[in-house]
Amino acid sequence: MITDKINTDMETKMEENQVTEQKTPNEQSGMHIRGHIKIFDPESGEVFHDKPNAIHYENISEALAYSLANKTGNVITNMAFGNGGTSIDPTGVINYLPTNTNSQNSTLYNQTFSKNIDDTSVDNLDPTYNKMEIRHIPGQIYTDILVTCLLDYGEPSGQAAFDNSQNLDSTYVFDELGLFSAAGKMLTHVVFHPVQKALNRKIQIDYTVRIQALTNLTAIG
Numbered sequence: 001m002i003t004d005k006i007n008t009d010m011e012t013k014m015e016e017n018q019v020t021e022q023k024t025p026n027e028q029s030g031m032h033i034r035g036h037i038k039i040f041d042p043e044s045g046e047v048f049h050d051k052p053n054a055i056h057y058e059n060i061s062e063a064l065a066y067s068l069a070n071k072t073g074n075v076i077t078n079m080a081f082g083n084g085g086t087s088i089d090p091t092g093v094i095n096y097l098p099t100n101t102n103s104q105n106s107t108l109y110n111q112t113f114s115k116n117i118d119d120t121s122v123d124n125l126d127p128t129y130n131k132m133e134i135r136h137i138p139g140q141i142y143t144d145i146l147v148t149c150l151l152d153y154g155e156p157s158g159q160a161a162f163d164n165s166q167n168l169d170s171t172y173v174f175d176e177l178g179l180f181s182a183a184g185k186m187l188t189h190v191v192f193h194p195v196q197k198a199l200n201r202k203i204q205i206d207y208t209v210r211i212q213a214l215t216n217l218t219a220i221g
Contacts, residue, residue, distance in 0.1 A: 030214045033060060035188050035207065037177070039195060042150070042204045053190035053207075054099035056106060060187045064211075073183040076132065077118045079149045079205065084110025085176030085191035088168060099189040106186050108178055112171045113156045117149050118182075126150070129204075142212035147179065151203045163198040172197045179207065 035053040040046060066074035085108075087095050100106045119127035129150035136143040159172045167173070173196045178189040188209065197203050 031064075032212045032214050033057070033209065034212070035190075035209045037190055037192075037208075038206045039192070040204055040206075041201050043202055048195045048203075049192045051190070051192065053188050054101050055209075056101040056185075056187050056189065058104055059106075059181070059185045063181050063185070063187060074181045074185070075118070076145070076147065076179050076187065077116060077121060077182045078114050078180045079117050079147065079207065080108055080111050080114040080178055080180055080186075081172075081174045082108035082111045082113075082176045083169060083171065083173055083194070084108065086168065086194060094168075094193065096191050099191055101186070101189055104185070106189070108176050108186070108189070110176075112174075114180075115149055115151070115155075117147055126152075142210050145209040145211070147205075147207040147209070149205045149207070151197050151205075153199055153202060156197065160196070160198045162200050163196040165196050165198075168194045170196070177205065179209070 033055050035055060037049065037051060037053055038047065039049040041048075063074035063076075066072075085097050087097070089095060097109060100109060115130060116124040117130045117132060118124055119131035121127075124130055129148065129152075131148050133146045133148075134143060135146055156172055160170070165173055168175070173194045175194040176189065176191045179187045181187055188207075195203065
């Protein structure tokens, strides 16, 4: 009788453990996404900005899910530029607006230019300098998407001849940019001190998006 009682208790305990295990993931882990931009003149080497950016977590989580499921429309295709990220008060002080990543329909404050950076797209007119590369080191738990975008001397059309504008509201005095999906959703946003694009210089943006696995997170369910 004692043996039967022990066996019954063991079976009950095993069943309880099985229920607990079904509610707990096999691996406690998660994903973290972060971005960093470097804006510079590739001819002179002058660096205008080298800073982190904001991720639009709702839109990028959706884009990752669609991409993993091999569904079209959510891959990164464009880098957009704008001039609405800052304002100047009467004393001449530049004020920086917060990154605009709070709603699914978020966009730049005032987009004035956009360029295709998908080097597999027929709409990309210069895939040598406007492209995306995947960079991964074996054994590491992160993978980088390096987005390169070059604004050559002659673009955008209608820019000023020299980068000496005193009007920070000019169309091509950029103070914000972001990455957009083919579905038109903003995935990242960064606001920075105004940089003028003019005929007398090139501007290159190296935009790194790092996708990193995390461990020891709280179990789900």
